[in-house]
Amino acid sequence: MESSWLNTGRGPYTARERELVGAGHAARALAHFRGHAAYRPTPLRPLPALAAAAGVGTVEIKDESGRMGLGSFKALGGMYAVARLVSAEAERLYGPHPGDGRLREVAAAAPFVCASAGNHGLAMTAAVRELGGDPVVYLSEDVPEPFARRLRSFGARVRRSAGDYEQSMAEAAQAARDHGWRLVADSSWEGYTAVPLDIMRGYTTLFAEIDTAPTHVFVQAGVGGLAGAAAGYVRDRWGEDPRIVVVEPEAAPCLMVSAMEGRPARVGGGRTRLGRLDCREPSLLAWRLLARLADAFVTITDEQAEAAAATLAGQGVRLSPCGAAGAAGLLSTDPATRAALALDADSRVLLVGTERAY
């Protein structure tokens, strides 16, 4: 498998993509979060030493480690989607502008369920508990126990699945069907798109907090929700010029392979310690956006992500290897790909530090 691929399917941002993710959705998500007591914009940190090491003009990292006190950007997606789900249901039942009491009544009517590699479960749990509801989170067998403990401490009922992330997702979806629970999945597939679309729109909040246009965005992907959100937002606000590079683990490059094959593809592959990026199938919506809007896909090894986390820690930004994966992609891009992406001393690179160090 190549470690980088220039997207031959790249096309312009059109009304079809704007309908999914654009600056208008980001403005609505930002307005929602501004009404939330725990909301603060996260810092955009300059990394001059990393820029010198990467041979580019500037590097800035959107440091999501403190987001809503939950430790990752994922807070933006799960919290926004649960709020939208509950208010839509309450409006159907009671008409426009239902009050807090009605929202809590609707939230308590049935449990909410998701599968998670950790962070999405925490976001859903925080949002559901805020409204007094009952969150159930399925974790695959390799999600570390501290995540399970943290979820329980936030009020989630945790169920361990015996398989991988896709298996835990299947079990969460089955539980929703069996019991009439509300599924809050951060991936999407044929027939299930409304909630994951809100999750992606929630993520765009972090880009809407940024003032200046980058020339390059390196963004890590699991199922591609964050990268798809980045692509839709960046194209709408800053046009076709910024180069968008999707960074995936070498062991789970589902978006790269899907873009190459021109259809959502399931990948096999080995194991990776980059647990939150270890997804074998792309989100359908993310794939649709990235297949047209991403300029390149690169893969990284666990060691490269771990080294990037150590480098960033040395520059005062403490992230997990998953959180530093975009930096690893920047540092490891081969010369031919750099040239094709016009990545040089004039480039202003944006990274997303997606998760705090553990």
Ligand SMILES: Cc1ncc(COP(=O)(O)O)c(C=O)c1O
């Ligand atoms: C820390 C972190 N970074 C990146 C991602 C990738 O996000 P997505 O699955 O939307 O591609 C995740 C997903 O769980 C994550 O937890």
